[in-house]
Amino acid sequence: MTLLLQILLAFGTLSLLAIGGANAVLPEMHRLVVEVHGWMDDATFSQLFALAQAAPGPNILAASVMGWHIAGGAGMAMATIGMLLPAAILAYGMQGLTHRLRGNTWLKPAQFGLVPLAVGLIAGSGVIMAQAAGTNLLSFVIIAVSTIFVWRTKYSPLWVLAGGGALGLLLL
Amino acid sequence: MSGEPRAHPSNRALFLTYLQIGLTSFGGVNAWARHVLVEQRGWLTEQEYAETLGLGQVLPGPNALNTAIGVGTRFGGALGALACALGLFAGPMALLAGIAALYDAYGQWPLVRATLTGIAAAAAGMVLGTAIKMAVKLKPSLPLLLVGLTALSLALLRAPLPYVVLGLAPFGLAAAWWALRQDGGRK
Numbered sequence A: 001m002t003l004l005l006q007i008l009l010a011f012g013t014l015s016l017l018a019i020g021g022a023n024a025v026l027p028e029m030h031r032l033v034v035e036v037h038g039w040m041d042d043a044t045f046s047q048l049f050a051l052a053q054a055a056p057g058p059n060i061l062a063a064s065v066m067g068w069h070i071a072g073g074a075g076m077a078m079a080t081i082g083m084l085l086p087a088a089i090l091a092y093g094m095q096g097l098t099h100r101l102r103g104n105t106w107l108k109p110a111q112f113g114l115v116p117l118a119v120g121l122i123a124g125s126g127v128i129m130a131q132a133a134g135t136n137l138l139s140f141v142i143i144a145v146s147t148i149f150v151w152r153t154k155y156s157p158l159w160v161l162a163g164g165g166a167l168g169l170l171l172l
Numbered sequence B: 001m002s003g004e005p006r007a008h009p010s011n012r013a014l015f016l017t018y019l020q021i022g023l024t025s026f027g028g029v030n031a032w033a034r035h036v037l038v039e040q041r042g043w044l045t046e047q048e049y050a051e052t053l054g055l056g057q058v059l060p061g062p063n064a065l066n067t068a069i070g071v072g073t074r075f076g077g078a079l080g081a082l083a084c085a086l087g088l089f090a091g092p093m094a095l096l097a098g099i100a101a102l103y104d105a106y107g108q109w110p111l112v113r114a115t116l117t118g119i120a121a122a123a124a125g126m127v128l129g130t131a132i133k134m135a136v137k138l139k140p141s142l143p144l145l146l147v148g149l150t151a152l153s154l155a156l157l158r159a160p161l162p163y164v165v166l167g168l169a170p171f172g173l174a175a176a177w178w179a180l181r182q183d184g185g186r187k
Helices: A003-015 A022-036 A042-054 A059-094 A096-100 A107-133 A137-152 A158-171 B011-024 B030-040 B046-058 B063-106 B110-138 B142-156 B161-186
Strands: none
Touching: A003 A022, A003 A059, A022 A042, A022 A059, A022 A107, A022 B110, A022 B161, A042 A059, A042 A107, A042 A158, A042 B063, A042 B110, A059 B063, A107 A137, A107 B046, A107 B110, A107 B142, A107 B161, A137 A158, A137 B110, A158 B110, B011 B030, B011 B063, B030 B046, B030 B063, B046 B063, B142 B161
């Protein structure tokens, strides 16, 4: 199987599993990209993810950046198409439902029941990211401060990313 | 109230609007999309946006994409959906291609590497903080909490995600159904 096809399939399997956005599929992305295929190491994975977070646009674009790193522009295209196309087709097919299910007795439990699952997966992502990024004392301090900042304040998380970058530049 | 749209944006307007949303939405699309679609353009009411977003969140797949497709389909059918999805991703992707190329060229320079290590650590904390914030806000019932903790443990054990989602979703739905019934009974 060629590399590009492998990329398409790897991210294609993630597409329909992304309940709750990119953060929830991060553990699976890590498993496939680092552990199963060995396309990059831990540090590269967490840095590419961080770059995608710092840039504007949907966070799911982390997949595109990783595709680029694995195989350049074609890899980026494959990762993005794999990640978006299955979900896009399904979403288009389901749009009729919004009108028919206006009373939506099932919509609420469906939203409500999948959220804890997504939150659990996001927490898992955080731990996996922290394991990858926590290479020395300073990085653990940055992780802890940024966790508390994002949890307890309403400021944009971009401030922590900028602060983390500045601290890294000055002290690491 | 029917679902008939009051506004009639062209596909070109849909594309340009989502291009704007994509390029300005730092740290999450949904809040920006709401601001632009409801407040700036007035294409959707608060309620209509909430319904479109709600369906986008229930459907599998990235919910910013699902919501864009919902908005596009509403105003312009399949072509409208395509216009919104392309608009949302075109700008950030071009930007990220540039960033990724710079990373490949300069990512190993010591100063760049140190900065990126700091950003990656901050991003890890950001994801952790988000999870804690969401969990606290949710105030889950015990069964829902167990579903979340099981998902967390399985993610850490590196269990393949398809099995995790397919295995836990029925429990999540059942727990939610039960919690909502309890709530309804109390009122």
